[in-house]
Amino acid sequence: MHQNFKSYLLRKGGLTPAEYEQITSYIRAKKIKKGSYLLREGEICTLTFFVEAGLLRLYRLDEAGKEHILQFASESWLVSDRGSVYFKAPSKCYIDAIEDSTVILLDEEFFTQINAVSKGFRKYNERLLQNHIRHLNDRINRLLSASAKERYLAFIKLYPDVLLRVPQWMVASYLGIKPESLSRVRKDLASSHQKPT
Amino acid sequence: MHQNFKSYLLRKGGLTPAEYEQITSYIRAKKIKKGSYLLREGEICTLTFFVEAGLLRLYRLDEAGKEHILQFASESWLVSDRGSVYFKAPSKCYIDAIEDSTVILLDEEFFTQINAVSKGFRKYNERLLQNHIRHLNDRINRLLSASAKERYLAFIKLYPDVLLRVPQWMVASYLGIKPESLSRVRKDLASSHQKPT
DNA sequence: CGCGTGATTGAAACCCTTCAAGTTTAGTGG
C-alpha cells in the first residue's frame, strides 16, 4: 500500500530500516479518484502529499478565473502548498488528481515524529527545500528568457514521463501559453524535426 | 559599521543581545563600489550577503548573453545563490552592486556559529526559506498570468523603494520585457492615470 | 563641451492570443 513511500524514505530520505519501522504507524494512505481535490483555495494546507501512485497537479486561478499550473507531481513526488503549511495561512492554490491516485498523507505529527526518529531525514528535508528553490529559479529564468517553443522543449527534457500522461492543455497551462499555441508549436517541431513523437 | 545588521539580528533574527555579543567577532563588513561583482557565473558561491547599505542585484545571462534579473536586494536584505552555497556547485548567477554598497559577508563558519549560539535564529532561517519559496511561486504565477503592465504595477507595489533607485532597463529586465516596452507601459499609465508619477 | 548611457518614440515584424470552425479522441450508456 505504500511501497514507493517506503523505498523513498530508505533510499533518499536517509532513514535506516530500523528508523522506518518506528514511523510506519504514522503513515496514512488514501485513494483518490481522478478529478477530486486535496486542497482548495482559501483552505489552510495542513498536509503534505506523497504520490504513491498516480498524478497530481498544483495550480492557481487568476482574477480572470484561468488556471495556471505551478507543479505536476507523479510517483514519488511530494506536493503541498509549503507556504500555507508553514505559516498556517489560507492557500491560494488547488491540488487535484489528474489520474486515479494513491497518496500518503503527511501531517505535522508525522514530520515531528520522523524528525525525532531520524537525523538523516532532517538533512534530506533541508536539501529538498534548497532544491525546490533552485527549480523555481530555473523556471523563472526560463519564463523570462525563453520562447514558447524553447519552454516546451525544456519541459520535454525535464518531465518526459509527465508529458505523456497529461492532456496538452495542461502542459500549455504550465508553460504559460494557450493550448492552440502549444498545438502550433508541436506542429512546427514535427515539420522541422522529422520525428513528430 | 553594521548597525542595520545588528538590529536585523535582534529584531527579526530572533537573537538576544547576549547572543549577539557572542557572534560579533564573526561579522565581516566590506565596502564595494557600484558595478563591482560579488559573484560571477561559474564560481561557487560561498558567501551570503547582507546589504548593510546600498543596493545589489542577482541576475543570470541567457544563451544570447542577455541579462535577466532574479532579485534586487536593498538595505537589510539577504542575497546569495542558495543553491550554489548549499550544494557547493558552480553558480549560474552574477551578483553585483547597483550603488556603492556596504555588505556583511556571511560564510559557513558564521552560520555554524550563530546556529550554535541561537536557537531563535535557526527558526528564523527556516522561516526565511519558506518565505523565499512563497515569493518565487508568486512571481512565477505573475509571469504566467499577467501582462507587462500588470507586472509593472505589481512591481511598484512590492518594491516601491527599489523602483526609484534602479534604472528602468533593470526593472524591465526583472519584469521580463524590453526597456522600450516598459517605456511604453509607463507612457500608457501616465495618460490614463492623470498622475504620471 | 562632448561623450556615453539611459529613456523615448515610431514603424514594421513577430509571436502569441482570440475567436470560430472543424476534426479527432475518449468516455458512457444502450
Next chain:
DNA sequence: CCACTAAACTTGAAGGGTTTCAATCACGCG
C-alpha cells in the same frame, strides 16, 4: 460493441501585445 456526446486537439484568419531596429532626446560626468 456500437452510437452518441463531450472533451481535447487542430487549423485558419484576424487582432493585440511585445519586440526589433533605428533615430532622437535628455542627462550626468569627465
